Amino acid sequence: MPHELIDRHQATLDSALAALAARDYWSPYPESPRGYGEPVALDALQGRSLLLDQPGSDGQIGPDPADGGERSPYGPELRVAYPHAGDPEALVAAARAGQPAWAAAGPLLRAAVCVEILARINARSAEFGTAVMHTTGQAPGMAFQAGGPHAQDRGLEAVAVAYAEQTRLPARADWTKPQGKRDPLVMVKEFTAVPRGVALLIGCNTFPTWNGYPGLFASLATGNPVLVKPHPRAVLPLALTVAVAREVLAEAGFSPDLVLLAAEKPDEGLAKTLALHPDVRVIDYTGSTGFGDWLEDNARQAQVYTEKAGVNTVLLDSTGDYAGMLANLAFSLALYSGQMCTTPQNLLVPRDGIGTDQGHKGFREVVADLSAALDRLLGDDARAAALLGAVVNPGVLGRIEQAEKGEFGETALAPRAVAVPEWPEAVVRTPALVVLDAADAALPGECFGPVAFVVAVDSAARGTELLRDTVRERGAMTAAAYTTSPEVEAAVVAACLDAGVSLSLNLTGQVYVNQTAAFSDLHGTGANPAANAAYSDAAFVASRFRTIEVRRHS
């Protein structure tokens, strides 16, 4: 199957496959903005209309907020118009129409087309960064990196895992079974990976590309057309993605309708409608536990992959680098105002304090020193804004205000309003630290946003138990621990293996518990209630296709 796109991208695919096996650092998409051209200003995006000629549309969304147009968490209206998916049947039918040719293209050509889509997205990373910033509230640097190259990494990873799994069986095999003195039985067998049906991606508000690309590309690479249902507040990054995908598909001779935007106005319930469509056979979702559970319970005709909410826990037992620990934790709590599914929330500290390279530190000292570390990190408004980004929605702001009022317990570090001169309407707040004692109350449940809890526990052993119980009962995307004790370390590792969460141990440098690297770290495990899958292991792709065998005498 010679094809120019295969020639162009075979080396990238091979490198990705090698990286997946080695799990060392690797990326084809440089993460520094240098080399991607000038930053793209918001007004370069405003006023556009995207994809209005798509099938299944009965009008448009935006550009006015009254018509569903997005408003940036930094203040401005986005002023972009999209097609309104008023005819779900037509969307599904259009998606299905392109499927046979896409299925027949085979795993390698599909992978090459997907890598070309990612390459074109990569070339426009500056534009995607601005789109992500003004839909999620991420600060510009993070929006570029997490919304651009790092999201592309996760997309390419999914393409590579999908390719690997689809090619475990040879396309053709000869089978020769000896029959003693008689002639052997000889058969020729052909194995073809076939898609499951139409896939549905339900995007989230905070990481539309990073959390969206694994499912989108895993489904597309395995032959399934994909309906992309963005969060109504974060349409632009996925609409740009869909536009690039459609352009590449059409140029490669396939139906552009293999990737369709399915945009709605808030609260139209389009995700539910599409999720229950009998032709929709794969669903990827990131968002609230409530809707994730609804999908798992109701979209029974589909293979459903969900990433829902959890409570991420850190156990502090002891450290050989107290300053490094505090700085690392402060950064993790501050990054994107704690609005990551991976941000630590409950910090468990023995009531008697912890051992450190600076001597024993009492519980209250730890709280004070962590507060000071946050103050140092975020004392300068410009630097704070570059780390915090903006509060993404009123729900998060409400929880910050609850912390301010002491409604969660004793607020040891109050949130501070940060002014961003360039975006006067942006709501920016430093994290709050709330102090609790596990002897007095149950551990806090999920509290999404910049509110962390420092919880006094009886001992490291009790903290380990609480960590395990939290993962089991409430789910977790991440766990972390600080300890210099081999016994405590072994117990925490055992608890994490048992409860099913990945563990970051003694992070004191520039690696943070809330960040995972594609091709090396798995994101999520699928083993606890926070998510039923991981980016991207074999289980994430292997059920998106089936293998059909045709056999005959040779």
Place this chain on the structure above:
Amino acid sequence: MPHELIDRHQATLDSALAALAARDYWSPYPESPRGYGEPVALDALQGRSLLLDQPGSDGQIGPDPADGGERSPYGPELRVAYPHAGDPEALVAAARAGQPAWAAAGPLLRAAVCVEILARINARSAEFGTAVMHTTGQAPGMAFQAGGPHAQDRGLEAVAVAYAEQTRLPARADWTKPQGKRDPLVMVKEFTAVPRGVALLIGCNTFPTWNGYPGLFASLATGNPVLVKPHPRAVLPLALTVAVAREVLAEAGFSPDLVLLAAEKPDEGLAKTLALHPDVRVIDYTGSTGFGDWLEDNARQAQVYTEKAGVNTVLLDSTGDYAGMLANLAFSLALYSGQMCTTPQNLLVPRDGIGTDQGHKGFREVVADLSAALDRLLGDDARAAALLGAVVNPGVLGRIEQAEKGEFGETALAPRAVAVPEWPEAVVRTPALVVLDAADAALPGECFGPVAFVVAVDSAARGTELLRDTVRERGAMTAAAYTTSPEVEAAVVAACLDAGVSLSLNLTGQVYVNQTAAFSDLHGTGANPAANAAYSDAAFVASRFRTIEVRRHS
């Protein structure tokens, strides 16, 4: 991790992995009874008590039929006693108790222990053959082969696929990320495959080992303890299996309770009770569509793999070997009295007949010639009995009697009672052929047993459509077609890829549509309603475990 069992079985595992990639013929378990010692008579099994010291028992099943003891389809009582699983909580608790050490053993040692279990089962194949014969009604030769070495092949295949998937990620990886002029970030990452929880195997009456071993060994090899709930009429083969597994596990230093028999008397509903237990996280089931659907709908805490019922279709368009086609089809219809989930049921023949190397054959000629082929194959009672085995249960006999009475339509070939002098009580019947016209009636739904339908259709093209519709709507484990026309062949292949069923083309020799070979053929596809998984692809094993990562600075 040096271990004597690893030394003993590493080469077998490596060969299995190589075979899975190449899909050529391979097996470590010779399929001929030669070399396995003398056949084992039923009375060598009668009078045994198995596993009565298992936890979770509140008494025993059998040996009297009044106490749930089995009765052979060939007539005799089996007179074997098993523990009655009266305390499901104790069973689950016992299974869970052994899990941590088994999980910690890692994929390679688990695989080696599983291969040792299979090796000991293999050495006792003669005994397993007799146990399978007298629970399923399979004839001795088939019971030995399908219930012995071929089932062991499927078990080993599952072990190998499970090992491969658990080791896609390295156990340990170094990660070094360049930081320009600064020192690189360096992390050490460990990846551990962890089991999902307790697994439940719900066995079937007709192929307790062949259909049971894939799930049993896939779950065990991925670290999950397994509760083996046999069909009440086919306990013995799985009880023997459990006994061997427990013996090997204990010798290897693990809890024997990692594999437990969960036997019940008929209609106690133990499968439902266990399937809903919150600790049961993986279920494998082969049986009726009704209970399979119930499991999928209700055992929501578990990953459920089901093989249910389907309607297998053969399209007859044309052939270059008319005699070979008829002989091949007759064998497929007769083997184990059509009591295979893979037996062809609906044979679609153009109303105008088919082209053959012996000239054009009209529809009625095809029916008559196929009837004659069956008569030739089964004319001698001893030979017929060796192929047909015995009718497994009264439901099958009822359908044979319906065919005799013409209740399904015109019976072109009536079933014939075959006498088996050695087993005078055995009910043995040759297959019935019923003739229908698709113009007059809908195609028959599932009719498990030795009743096949020759259905007149408008054309090969219409037959292809009907085949596709049948697979989509009713499911199918197999499909077959005979054609010398490249156009018809292409259309049938396209229909099978589209509807999601594997296809056997123009089988005229000693390979039959109802047989698949481990390490080469997939059994089922997971792409149509007959089954949601295939023996054994990555999707069959990849969700039986999750991968947990622990990372730290180097």
